[in-house]
Amino acid sequence: MSEFQKLYQKHEKRLEDTQLFQKAYKSALYHERWKKRNLNVKELKGYKGLKTIPFTSANDLRIAWENHSVEDLILTETVGFWYTTSGSMGNKKWIPWTYNDYQLAGVAIAHTFMKTLSPTDRILTIVLPPPFISGSSPFKLLENTGKLGTPIEVLAFSPEYVQDGFGLLMKRSPTVIVGTPSITLRMADEVAINTPKILKARADMEKSMKLRVAAFATKLKKIYPKNIFKDMKYGYFGGESLDPYRKAIEDKWGLEAFDVYAFTEGFSGGYECKEHNGMHFPSHHAIVEIIPDKELEKEESDPDYLAGTVLASEAEKGLTGELVVTDFKEAMPMVRYRVRDAVKVIGNDECACGEDSVRLKIIGRTDSVINLGIIRLSAIIFDQLLRKEFKNGKVNLWEVFVSRDKYKPKITLTIEPEFTNNEEEFKKELFESLHEFDLFQRGYDNGLFVFDEIKIVSELKHEVYGQGKSRLVRYHPNFFEEVKM
Numbered sequence: 215m216s217e218f219q220k221l222y223q224k225h226e227k228r229l230e231d232t233q234l235f236q237k238a239y240k241s242a243l244y245h246e247r248w249k250k251r252n253l254n255v256k257e258l259k260g261y262k263g264l265k266t267i268p269f270t271s272a273n274d275l276r277i278a279w280e281n282h283s284v285e286d287l288i289l290t291e292t293v294g295f296w297y298t299t300s301g302s303m304g305n306k307k308w309i310p311w312t313y314n315d316y317q318l319a320g321v322a323i324a325h326t327f328m329k330t331l332s333p334t335d336r337i338l339t340i341v342l343p344p345p346f347i348s349g350s351s352p353f354k355l356l357e358n359t360g361k362l363g364t365p366i367e368v369l370a371f372s373p374e375y376v377q378d379g380f381g382l383l384m385k386r387s388p389t390v391i392v393g394t395p396s397i398t399l400r401m402a403d404e405v406a407i408n409t410p411k412i413l414k415a416r417a418d419m420e421k422s423m424k425l426r427v428a429a430f431a432t433k434l435k436k437i438y439p440k441n442i443f444k445d446m447k448y449g450y451f452g453g454e455s456l457d458p459y460r461k462a463i464e465d466k467w468g469l470e471a472f473d474v475y476a477f478t479e480g481f482s483g484g485y486e487c488k489e490h491n492g493m494h495f496p497s498h499h500a501i502v503e504i505i506p507d508k509e510l511e512k513e514e515s516d517p518d519y520l521a522g523t524v525l526a527s528e529a530e531k532g533l534t535g536e537l538v539v540t541d542f543k544e545a546m547p548m549v550r551y552r553v554r555d556a557v558k559v560i561g562n563d564e565c566a567c568g569e570d571s572v573r574l575k576i577i578g579r580t581d582s583v584i585n586l587g588i589i590r591l592s593a594i595i596f597d598q599l600l601r602k603e604f605k606n607g608k609v610n611l612w613e614v615f616v617s618r619d620k621y622k623p624k625i626t627l628t629i630e631p632e633f634t635n636n637e638e639e640f641k642k643e644l645f646e647s648l649h650e651f652d653l654f655q656r657g658y659d660n661g662l663f664v665f666d667e668i669k670i671v672s673e674l675k676h677e678v679y680g681q682g683k684s685r686l687v688r689y690h691p692n693f694f695e696e697v698k699m
């Protein structure tokens with residue numbers, strides 16, 4: 215039996231020791247839905263019990279949040295920190311973490327980093343400020359690497375502040391970067407723009423001929439981060455799929471890139487090791503299950519069907535399905551939470567790195583979202599916004615096509631109108647309606663994606679899949695491929 219399998223044995227006992235199901239049942243997030251299933255919660259035990267519990271989705275979290283008081287939702291008297299996730303629906307979800315929850319997650323992250331980093335490394339990290347979970351990660355990193363005896367220097371900036379921090383970064387060259395792939399790639403452009411300016415300013419201040427020559431030289435050739443941050447070795451990237459950006463980032467930054475998987479709702483992150491063959495999911499304080507594709511199909515034809523799952527410790531190489539997570543958080547444990555990521559099992563044996571936890575690859579989404587990387591827009595919201603009452607027309611059918619413009623995701627919207635009396639004005643109204651959606655607005659205004667154009671056609675043919683369902687969101691094959699820069 216592998217260490218990973220032994221851990222899952224311990225987790226089964228931990229389910230009983232902590233009375234996780236019985237406690238969770240008290241939360242309004244679970245109570246009604248479990249009751250409907252006639253679960254005998256008192257008798258629920260171990261993995262057998264776990265597999266009879268209905269799944270929980272982001273939508274359940276949202277509904278519970280809207281309809282209940284905090285006291286009805288949380289299981290502890292106090293909370294340490296409230297994190298938020300903007301979510302593809304645009305509604306905020308607030309996730310309570312206790313101090314212990316926060317501590318456990320921090321130690322696990324530090325252990326992972328210390329496998330490759332040394333005390334002399336300096337981490338540059340670009341994070342969203344609180345209440346986003348990434349906002350606390352720089353502090354967690356310093357505290358927990360410190361607790362392990364080897365505190366690692368952290369240079370942390372919010373995206374808006376990177377430019378102001380540039381002078382420091384030039385003097386205190388980082389060796390590691392932690393961030394999201396698209397922002398890191400975008401930073402490469404900023405570096406090209408800023409470096410000559412900074413060198414010139416420094417030259418003026420220090421009256422250095424050498425710097426002045428350097429500033430001039432940078433104008434002649436394109437500057438990449440690797441020309442500036444010569445000590446850079448590693449990059450850890452999360453928040454969206456690394457693969458399309460991996461090569462471009464490695465080339466421009468001169469580093470070895472690692473994929474990282476995390477989500478705000480709970481424990482159980484994944485990370486890529488030096489082998490670069492899927493992400494390890496060590497599951498220190500969580501249980502990972504996978505709903506196999508076949509079970510997902512059964513569920514689709516019968517919404518009341520409770521899909522069967524395979525435990526991560528028993529999943530065979532090659533299995534594909536949807537990720538489900540149960541964790542041991544105190545304030546609001548996630549019980550059978552569907553993150554809506556589709557995964558493939560890459561391996562479940564000892565890896566050359568020494569770790570034997572399951573290795574997974576994220577291969578897509580299982581819900582209808584317009585996936586633009588770090589921004590995911592709900593197709594349901596899109597539908598509502600496009601079907602509003604407009605002066606200059608009415609939408610009959612719509613389709614979003616996602617491709618790429620250099621490294622940025624690009625949306626092309628095609629509309630088959632029921633009628634329109636002024637195409638140009640109608641297009642403007644449609645765009646304005648989408649722009650009211652705060653996630654769309656933030657992404658668009660900050661240039662995180664390109665909104666190509668709205669095409670009006672007389673007949674729109676949807677791609678049909680499954681049991682006659684039509685596909686509202688299509689992707690250009692190049693969207694999933696490496697970006698070329």
Ligand SMILES: [Zn+2]
Nearest residue numbers: 487489565567
């Ligand atoms: Zn490994």
